[in-house]
Amino acid sequence: xxxxxxxxxxxxxxxxxxxxxxxxxxxxxxxxxxxxxxxxxxxxxxxxxxxxxxxxxxxxxxxxxxxxxxxxxxxxxxxxxxxxxxxxxxxxxxxxxxxxxxxxxxxxxxxxxxxxxxxxxxxxxxxxxxxxxxxxxxxxxxxxxxxxxxxxxxxxxxxxxxxxxxxxxxxxxxxxxxxxxxxxxxxxxxxxxxxxxxxxxxxxxxxxxxxxxxxxxxxxxxxxxxxxxxxxxxxxxxxxxxxxxxxxxxxxxxxxxxxxxxxxxxxxxxxxxxxxxxxxxxxxxxxxxxxxxxxxxxxxxxxxxxxxxxxxxxxxxxxxxxxxxxxxxxxxxxxxxxxxxxxxxxxxxxxxxxxxxxxxxxxxxxxxxxxxxxxxxxxxxxxxxxxxxxxxxxxxxxxxxxxxxxxxxxxxxxxxxxxxxxxxxxxxxxxxxxxxxxxxxxxxxxxxxxxxxxxxxxxxxxxxxxxxxxxxxxxxxxxxxxxxxxxxxxxxxxxxxxxxxxxxxxxxxxxxxxxxxxxxxxxxxxxxxxxxxxxxxxxxxxxxxxxxxxxxxxxxxxxxxxxxxxxxxxxxxxxxxxxxxxxxxxxxxxxxxxxxxxxx
RNA sequence: GCCCCCGUAGCUCAAUGGACAGAGCACCGGACUUCUAAUCCGAUGGUUGUGGGUUCGAGUCCCGCCGGGGGCGCCA
Numbered sequence: 059x060x061x062x063x064x065x066x067x068x069x070x071x072x073x074x075x076x077x078x079x080x081x082x083x084x085x086x087x088x089x090x091x092x093x094x095x096x097x098x099x100x101x102x103x104x105x106x107x108x109x110x111x112x113x114x115x116x117x118x119x120x121x122x123x124x125x126x127x128x129x130x131x132x133x134x135x136x137x138x139x140x141x142x143x144x145x146x147x148x149x150x151x152x153x154x155x156x157x158x159x160x161x162x163x164x165x166x167x168x169x170x171x172x173x174x175x176x177x178x179x180x181x182x183x184x185x186x187x188x189x190x191x192x193x194x195x196x197x198x199x200x201x202x203x204x205x206x207x208x209x210x211x212x213x214x215x216x217x218x219x220x221x222x223x224x225x226x227x228x229x230x231x232x233x234x235x236x237x238x239x240x241x242x243x244x245x246x247x248x249x250x251x252x253x254x255x256x257x258x259x260x261x262x263x264x265x266x267x268x269x270x271x272x273x274x275x276x277x278x279x280x281x282x283x284x285x286x287x288x289x290x291x292x293x294x295x296x297x298x299x300x301x302x303x304x305x306x307x308x309x310x311x312x313x314x315x316x317x318x319x320x321x322x323x324x325x326x327x328x329x330x331x332x333x334x335x336x337x338x339x340x341x342x343x344x345x346x347x348x349x350x351x352x353x354x355x356x357x358x359x360x361x362x363x364x365x366x367x368x369x370x371x372x373x374x375x376x377x378x379x380x381x382x383x384x385x386x387x388x389x390x391x392x393x394x395x396x397x398x399x400x401x402x403x404x405x406x407x408x409x410x411x412x413x414x415x416x417x418x419x420x421x422x423x424x425x426x427x428x429x430x431x432x433x434x435x436x437x438x439x440x441x442x443x444x445x446x447x448x449x450x451x452x453x454x455x456x457x458x459x460x461x462x463x464x465x466x467x468x469x470x471x472x473x474x475x476x477x478x479x480x481x482x483x484x485x486x487x488x489x490x491x492x493x494x495x496x497x498x499x500x501x502x503x504x505x506x507x508x509x510x511x512x513x514x515x516x517x518x519x520x521x522x523x524x525x526x527x528x529x530x531x532x533x534x535x536x537x538x539x540x541x542x543x544x545x546x547x548x549x550x551x552x553x554x555x556x557x558x559x560x561x562x563x564x565x566x567x568x569x570x571x572x573x574x575x576x577x578x579x580x581x582x583x584x585x586x587x588x589x590x591x592x593x594x595x596x597x598x599x600x601x602x603x604x605x606x607x608x609x610x611x612x613x614x615x616x617x618x619x620x621x622x623x624x625x626x627x628x629x630x631x632x633x634x635x636x637x638x639x640x641x642x643x644x645x646x647x648x649x650x651x652x653x654x655x656x657x658x
Numbered sequence: 659g660c661c662c663c664c665g666u667a668g669c670u671c672a673a674u675g676g677a678c679a680g681a682g683c684a685c686c687g688g689a690c691u692u693c694u695a696a697u698c699c700g701a702u703g704g705u706u707g708u709g710g711g712u713u714c715g716a717g718u719c720c721c722g723c724c725g726g727g728g729g730c731g732c733c734a
Contacts, residue, residue, distance in 0.1 A: 089674085089676080100677090104676075105676095108715090119714080123714090148677065234734090370731065370732085381661080382659090382661070382730080388732045399734095401734095424729090427663080452662090484696095488696090507696085531670075537683065539682085541696055542696070549694070552693065590674075593674095602673095612698065615697080616695095
């Protein structure tokens with residue numbers, strides 16, 4: 059926020075350190091001052107003191123020496139422009155901003171930049187985020203939801219931070235699981251599909267569950283049952299072979315049912331306000347992937363053991379590692395058909411070459427960590443520079459209190475069911491809290507706040523942590539939740555609505571209360587939080603920030619009168635502050651894929 | 659056997675190697691004639707699994723151990 063003044067200051071500090079023969083750091087690590095009623099930044103001098111002692115080769119009392127340096131700097135910098143006063147405290151150099159000017163600048167900048175406040179300068183790099191990779195012929199469950207919302211939030215964060223961003227979806231539209239559904243549909247259920255996009259999508263899942271039960275060996279089965287099961291399984295495998303051979307009947311059946319799943323997926327993504335730029339389908343990268351294997355063999359990276367064995371890459375051996383770390387990857391079956399890994403190599407190549415991406419992020423659950431380490435290493439061995447900037451955003455998978463979800467066993471929680479329940483609950487709460495809303499408004503509130511609760515429940519947990527999905531917790535609207543943050547936005551909107559037009563002028567030259575100072579402090583941090591969340595690929599950082607900002611606003615709202623301020627001047631300033639808070643809340647919520655409502 | 663993730667308040671989780679380890683839930687006590695109480699204020703709650711090491715400084719980095727989860731040649 060005060061980067062210009064900060065830079066001038068750093069030059070002065072460097073000069074003074076040099077003059078006093080104290081080590082000069084490459085970069086200064088400024089940290090916001092722990093809040094004490096005034097804003098400022100601070101610098102720890104311990105590293106310099108320690109470095110100095112090491113250079114001199116003698117033992118010194120580092121904290122004392124740090125304090126000495128801080129005091130020297132404080133004296134030297136006295137009166138620096140842009141700062142009200144400067145102190146040396148316990149080895150830290152603390153610089154304070156002039157209160158009125160700081161508040162003015164923070165609030166003024168926000169109101170001027172609006173929805174762009176916090177947007178980072180262009181990084182000149184293109185990033186592709188791959189997420190939303192559900193299998194077709196299933197239905198979208200709560201685990202897919204975590205994936206989608208995490209990927210979308212990350213996309214919005216990196217885009218806002220300054221990356222040219224491409225959103226990619228990679229549905230698994232082929233494989234034995236898909237064929238299983240095709241088989242049972244064709245044999246027993248053809249033409250019996252229900253009406254309705256979601257009903258039909260979920261119906262495919264029911265077929266999958268039933269088929270899995272029919273095809274799974276049972277310990278107590280009779281010889282007749284066993285024969286029947288094996289006959290069915292043979293039919294299923296024959297169907298996969300026919301698909302592979304391009305059989306028109308199987309292909310047509312596949313395309314029709316696949317479209318049902320994709321329709322449901324598109325409907326859900328639309329509901330979540332997710333707009334995918336590029337669709338990759340597994341069935342599309344199947345062909346090109348085989349050419350890659352040939353190249354890897356020709357270059358001596360892969361070993362062809364066909365026909366007795368598959369095509370493999372001994373990654374540890376290639377890297378000269380003694381321990382098993384990347385292990386051996388199988389990149390082609392002995393019968394010449396491609397694998398998951400083969401397809402991911404082909405897809406990565408396409409991302410680099412066709413879409414010119416510099417960085418590639420894969421939002422996939424952490425059970426596939428080894429898979430992606432193998433993919434990235436093979437890409438590196440193959441010679442792709444961008445492989446070093448490939449990142450697997452491994453998030454913990456979502457399970458249920460009764461154990462892991464299992465599509466095969468039909469033990470899963472569907473996203474749509476949870477979303478419907480969320481909307482119902484919020485509709486009831488809204489009717490109770492705010493009876494004056496029109497039915498149309500109520501529906502909109504129920505939808506956006508219900509989905510907001512769900513999104514926040516997913517994003518407020520760090521990626522690497524597993525989530526045990528419990529309805530009560532996920533749909534909570536008390537405390538640290540989406541609705542809490544949305545409510546702060548509603549309250550700000552309400553004040554502004556009642557105030558009418560925003561005063562053209564506002565100055566913060568009156569004694570600010572702690573609540574105002576804290577709120578302004580939070581507002582000023584938003585741009586750096588955007589950068590941090592993007593650098594670390596962690597939407598949770600933004601989720602934590604949004605909550606803290608909302609807390610600061612709620613406390614302010616409760617304690618500080620705005621419309622009934624003591625004087626017109628304070629009223630004007632506070633209205634500007636409320637407008638700024640509303641703006642930043644909206645910006646933060648947008649990055650969390652949560653709608654910022656004006657009423658609720 | 660090897661690799662990865664995790665272990666912080668009763669529970670669920672935070673904390674760029676920096677100042678006093680913080681929130682929510684739950685529990686207890688307060689605040690609606692007010693800009694919407696989906697809120698606020700306060701109280702209670704900790705040997706950061708454990709033993710070493712590095713550092714001026716460790717919840718954070720390194721090594722060992724214990725406990726939980728996941729993964730490891732032709733599933734995705």
